[in-house]
Amino acid sequence: MSARHAYRTTMGATLLDPSRTLFRLWAPSCTYVSLLLDGHPDRVMHATADGYFECIAPVGAGARYRYxxxxxxxVPDPASRAQPDDVHGPSMVVDPRAFEWRSTQWTGRSWEQTVIYEVHVGIAGGFRALCDDLPRIAALGVTAIELMPLSEFPGGRNWGYDGVLPYAPESAYGTVDDLKMLVDTAHRIGLMVFLDVVYNHFGPDGNYLAEYAAPLFRAGSHTAWGAAIDFAVPQVRTYFLENALYWLMEFRFDGLRLDAVDAITERDWLLELLVRVRECVEPGRRVHLMLENRNNDADLLRRGFDAQWNDDGHNVLHVLLTGEHEGYYGNFETGTTRELATVLRDGFLFQGQIEPVTGHPRGSPGGDLPATSFILFLQNHDQIGNRAFGERLDVLANPRALRVAYALLLLCPQIPMLFMGEEWGSTRPFLFFTSHHAALGHVVRDGRRRELAAFSHFSDPAVRETIPDPNDPATFEASRLPQSDRQTPRAQDRINLTTHLLALRTKWIIPRLRGAHALDAHAIGNRAVLARWRMNDGAILTIMLNLGGEAVADVPPCADRLIHAFPDVGGDGPVGLPGYGIRVFMTEGGHGG
Structure with missing residues (x-):
């Protein structure tokens, strides 16, 4: 049994039948547009309402075209579904119904079951290589892979946030059908697939939009990454709404992670997206929407977004594990044990108070939200790759303290996320890499080195010169993860730990997770915290952790069932909490509340 899926968009090349295609472009800055088809005469496109131009041409799938x-x-089609020759080349007509889906019974998984594994597809070897790796990832206890952005970007090496053609899967990773095969295979073995999408800016290379669709950008307004997109314009809203639905309906992704939505000033567009997705997705199918949002806007989570990346939680844990306090870590320089208790209890640390680094208020209260409204992580692409040398925590942190934090991550009621390689404790860097043309590559390299000059370690120009050049192919190659890395005894120990902790999560946490709320959390030592959550069946989950080497003798007695301990003490263990130790208890039947 198979199925075929297509989602018709307002813009782009729409196959009407095997030998006819409708081409439609929004070009409000133009008075004249023509369609250039390889092997065919140019065709004048007819102006229609609201700045659109369109025509029908006698071509089918595989035809290459530009405007x-x-x-x-x-220029290529801004709604191109395939770019075989990169961002400056012609677009290609695609037949979305050519792919036969086999996972016809798949309806997704509940949000409470989610354990995320973030992946850069290029580092994984492309769509087909990642597809081959899915059984190994699933065997860990992971239930969802999250792909870093796939929109066509210049060259073959990029994080994906420089994409300029949001509808075209990156051609360096494989074909459109290769990506569909990846999603289909994941579903057949029980894995969800999420996609990171970027709706707050376009990359600098291959971005022609301002030349023919100037109203797409808000004049005089910029984000940290380029011209601000004007979501007050109806056609712009439609372009991005349909992009989200295209990935969900045609490629069958199980969810989207919306990058840096704090850079989207029209907050109502986010709410419109939420409504449109819920209306469009088939009844019974579970699709999840996640936010990255520096504003810590709790109301968006109350309104229906499933969760937000918990940067506050990461930052507190990172400072506790490494002692670093420069840059934005300066917001977490003091009182980190108390702050760890806050993020375990409330999710957000910043709930409206002034940030020390910026001097401005940030966030809103979120303590009423369920624990699953927050995605917790120790590492991700940003937090590793934005470091000058891309060091992972296994290079930076005390291994015993990291072991405790890892257990907290995988057994805490917040939704856990791992970054590729973390499950075996990789010590290889994940660096910032690009493949821009030479002139832009030099600008990116020099700009990155200037930004890092603000850090004391890089105040010396000679030291800054040692920061890897993002445009050098060797920078990308240094970030690869050879399979042999997973074969060492140390790597196997971490894999076994990951599998064990996720099995505990599956048995003890996930069945009780829907609607779970924090009861309290407080410091019980210099670097130790006790946190409790009421689960949906009335059970109380208690986690005591100590990220310091000094034992904590005075901890509350706990007669509950001990489900995890490190160091392993057997039975209920002693009353105290050893240095670099963690104890996880479950009180069943609602006792102890």
Whole structure:
């Protein structure tokens, strides 16, 4: 049994039948647009309402085309579904129904079952290589892979946040059908697939939109990454709404992670997206929407977004594990044990108070939200790759303290996320890499080194020169993860630990997780915290952890069932909490509340 899926968009090339295609472009800055088809005469496109141009041409799937939007400017389709020759080449007509889906009974998984594994597809070897690796990932106890952005970007090496064609899967990773095969295979073995999407800016190379669709950008307004997109314009709203639905309906992704939505000033567009997705997705199918949002906007979570990346939680734990306090870590320089208790209890640390680093208020109260409204992580692409040398925590942190934090991550009621390689304690870097043309590559390299000059370690220009050049292919190669790395005794120990902890999560935490709320959390020592959550069946989950080497003797007695201990003491163990130790208890039947 199989199925075929297609989602028709307002813009782009829509196959009407095997030999006819409708081409539609929004070009409000133009008075004349023509369609350039390989092997065919140019065709004048007809202006329609609201700045659109369209025509029907006698071509089918595989036809390559571009648009002439000015006397000397020919551009790819901004809604291109395939770019075989990169961002400056012609777009290609795709038949979305050519792929036969086999996972026809898949309806997704509940949010409470989610354990995320973040992946850079290029480092994984492309769509097909990642597909081959899915059984190994699933065997860990992971239930969802999250792919870093796939929109076509310049060259073959990029994090994906420089994408300029949001509808076209990155051609360096494989074909459109290769990506569909990846999602289909994941579903057949019980894995969800999430996609990181970028709706707050376009990359600098291959971005022609301002030349023929100037109203897409808000004049005089910029984000940290480029011109601000104007979501007050109806056609712009439609372009990005349909992009989200395209990935969910045609590629069958199980959810989207929306990058840096704090850079989208029209907050109502986010709410419209939420409504449109819920209306469009088939009844009974579970699709999840996640946010990255520096604003810590708790109301968006109350309104229906499933969760937000918990940067506050990461930052507190990172400072406790490494002692680093420069840059934004300066917001967490003091009182980190108390702050760890806050993020375990409330999710957000910043709930409206002034940030020390910026001097501005940030966030809103979120203590009423269920614990699953927050995605917790020790590492991700940003937190590793934005470091000058891309060091992972296994290079930076005390291994025993990291072992405790890892157990907290995987047994805490917040949704856990791992970054590729973390499950075996990889010590290879994940660096910032690009494949821009030479001139832009030099700008990116020099700009990155200037930004890092603010850190004391890089105040010396000679030291800054040692920071890897993002555009050097060797920078990408240094970030690869050879399979042999997983074969060492140390790596196997971490894999076994990961599998064990996720098995405990599956048995003890997930069945009780829907609606679980924190009861309290407080410091019980210099670097130790006790936190409790009421689960949905009335059971109380208690986690005591100590990220310091000094034992904590005075801890509350706990007669509950001990489900995990490190160091392993057997039975209920002693009353105290050893240095670099963690105890996880479950009181069943609602006792102890």
């Amino acid at each position: 002439r939007v000015g006397p000397d400017l020919v």
